[in-house]
Amino acid sequence: MRFLFLASLIGLVSPICAQDDEEPPAQPTPTPAPGPIIIDTFANVTVYQPDDVNAQVTYARTENMPNNTILSVWTDVKANNTISIYQSKDNGFSWYAFGTVTSDVAGRRLVQPHLLYVNGTFGEYEGGTVLLAVNAIDDRSTNIELYASGDSGESFEFVSRIVSGGPPNTTNGATPVWEPFLLVQNNKLTVYYSDQLDTKYAQKLSHRTTTDDFDNWATALDDVTSQFYSDRPGTATVAKLPNGKYILTFELGLFNNLTNKYTYPVYYKIASSPEAFANERTRKLTVDTGGQPSGSPFVTWSPLGGANGTIIMSASNSNSVFVNQALGEGAWREVKTPAGRAYSREVRIPDNDTTKLRFAGGAESGKDTPSQILVTIMDLEKALKAFG
Ligand SMILES: *[C@@H]1O[C@H](CO)[C@@H](O)[C@H](O)[C@H]1NC(C)=O
Ligand SMILES: *[C@@H]1O[C@H](CO)[C@@H](O)[C@H](O)[C@H]1NC(C)=O
Ligand SMILES: *[C@@H]1O[C@H](CO)[C@@H](O)[C@H](O)[C@H]1NC(C)=O
Ligand SMILES: *[C@@H]1O[C@H](CO)[C@@H](O)[C@H](O)[C@H]1NC(C)=O
Ligand SMILES: *[C@@H]1O[C@H](CO)[C@@H](O)[C@H](O)[C@H]1NC(C)=O
Ligand SMILES: *[C@@H]1O[C@H](CO)[C@@H](O)[C@H](O)[C@H]1NC(C)=O
Ligand SMILES: *[C@@H]1O[C@H](CO)[C@@H](O)[C@H](O)[C@H]1NC(C)=O
Ligand SMILES: *[C@@H]1O[C@H](CO)[C@@H](O)[C@H](O)[C@H]1NC(C)=O
Numbered sequence: 001m002r003f004l005f006l007a008s009l010i011g012l013v014s015p016i017c018a019q020d021d022e023e024p025p026a027q028p029t030p031t032p033a034p035g036p037i038i039i040d041t042f043a044n045v046t047v048y049q050p051d052d053v054n055a056q057v058t059y060a061r062t063e064n065m066p067n068n069t070i071l072s073v074w075t076d077v078k079a080n081n082t083i084s085i086y087q088s089k090d091n092g093f094s095w096y097a098f099g100t101v102t103s104d105v106a107g108r109r110l111v112q113p114h115l116l117y118v119n120g121t122f123g124e125y126e127g128g129t130v131l132l133a134v135n136a137i138d139d140r141s142t143n144i145e146l147y148a149s150g151d152s153g154e155s156f157e158f159v160s161r162i163v164s165g166g167p168p169n170t171t172n173g174a175t176p177v178w179e180p181f182l183l184v185q186n187n188k189l190t191v192y193y194s195d196q197l198d199t200k201y202a203q204k205l206s207h208r209t210t211t212d213d214f215d216n217w218a219t220a221l222d223d224v225t226s227q228f229y230s231d232r233p234g235t236a237t238v239a240k241l242p243n244g245k246y247i248l249t250f251e252l253g254l255f256n257n258l259t260n261k262y263t264y265p266v267y268y269k270i271a272s273s274p275e276a277f278a279n280e281r282t283r284k285l286t287v288d289t290g291g292q293p294s295g296s297p298f299v300t301w302s303p304l305g306g307a308n309g310t311i312i313m314s315a316s317n318s319n320s321v322f323v324n325q326a327l328g329e330g331a332w333r334e335v336k337t338p339a340g341r342a343y344s345r346e347v348r349i350p351d352n353d354t355t356k357l358r359f360a361g362g363a364e365s366g367k368d369t370p371s372q373i374l375v376t377i378m379d380l381e382k383a384l385k386a387f388g
Pocket of ligand 1: 037
């Protein structure tokens with residue numbers, strides 16, 4: 001977690017006034033699809049735009065559901081103890097309010113959400129469950145919490161408080177927790193989070209797992225720590241690769257003692273188990289053209305691009321995505337996209353058409369202008385073919 005985004009979460013940053021003459025983003029009408037598994041491309045469809053121009057929306061997350069449905073959720077700076085779930089039944093082209101999640105503890109705001117659909121049975125939960133991990137914050141604490149829905153995301157119940165920390169405060173030496181990310185594999189649920197509880201590190205990445213239910217969490221284990229106290233690894237996301245390994249991408253907050261500021265280049269690790277990143281080496285994500293992606297990366301994997309498929313990483317400072325077709329070895333290549341950059345922009349592969357890439361994002365990193373949650377579908381196959 002970085003100071004700027006904390007400031008907006010707790011209302012320290014005063015927003016800039018709206019401009020009345022701004023054109024709404026273009027929403028091209030999709031052409032009819034030639035077959036059921038080809039989905040249309042489009043750019044900048046609005047999922048949600050707050051009435052209040054001062055209400056910053058950011059940190060969008062989506063989830064692929066059965067029956068060609070997608071859910072979406074985001075951080076709304078002005079929402080109090082409830083956040084909204086929106087639904088799309090046309091591959092993300094149109095959206096409507098569907099569900100709500102209310103904090104288990106009155107007065108806590110639910111921010112930094114992550115959705116995960118668990119198919120089948122998990123513990124006492126049967127027939128498919130939508131999980132929502134959030135950071136529930138007030139001025140005394142931060143809490144990584146799990147909520148569950150048995151009705152496809154319409155209503156949620158509180159399930160578990162996975163880890164609690166001190167007040168939301170990004171200063172080194174404070175003790176909050178941030179930015180949960182959920183992964184399910186082999187009947188095991190893992191939550192990764194940014195962790196300021198350990199006095200040895202300004203911040204580190206940790207995870208906890210549960211196997212027999214959604215609320216029986218094993219002891220927290222490290223994923224990323226640094227030998228330098230002031231380093232701040234944050235914003236973990238994880239994707240499974242076709243060789244059975246897992247990639248963890250993160251921003252690595254590095255303190256520059258000349259400028260007195262942090263920079264947030266993207267780094268990653270690769271491990272054979274999603275719980276065994278701790279001892280793997282930390283690799284800097286380098287791009288063949290020399291650019292340096294930075295800030296709140298999000299990683300996913302597509303089966304396109306040969307036996308290794310393609311690892312796709314989005315970072316906050318670029319409209320482009322960065323791809324790797326060698327299972328994370330070597331340099332990454334930049335691919336231009338029609339989507340705008342956004343703080344913690346999500347990239348996902350649609351369930352029914354793996355030739356496409358879906359983006360979801362809200363406010364841009366470092367910007368505090370009126371914002372909306374936008375979804376874009378791009379033709380990934382075409383973009384990758386352009387490489388030859
Ligand atoms: C789309 O994918 C979902 C989830 O995998 C599946 O339930 C559904 O049947 C698929 N729809 C089509 C038209 O292929
Ligand atoms: C999917 O659609 C079928 C048929 O309408 C329905 O029986 C089933 O409950 C739906 N599944 C979900 C998870 O909504
Ligand atoms: C949130 O709480 C504040 C202060 O109590 C109130 O003014 C505001 O209307 C509430 N916002 C919403 C969206 O309910
Ligand atoms: C989901 O679970 C059902 C029943 O447990 C199974 O038939 C189906 O194949 C699973 N779908 C996926 C996409 O794994
Ligand atoms: C944030 O944490 C630092 C380090 O513990 C502390 O010195 C500071 O007072 C805290 N800020 C607030 C607003 O509580
Ligand atoms: C500033 O950072 C450099 C490189 O990490 C380090 O060698 C140096 O000791 C630092 N200086 C101070 C005053 O901390
Ligand atoms: C797949 O990845 C491996 C391991 O990095 C690499 O040696 C190989 O060249 C890649 N294959 C292709 C087709 O890019
Ligand atoms: C989508 O919106 C972003 C700004 O958020 C803009 O940079 C981009 O050009 C737009 N894409 C299209 C295709 O209009």
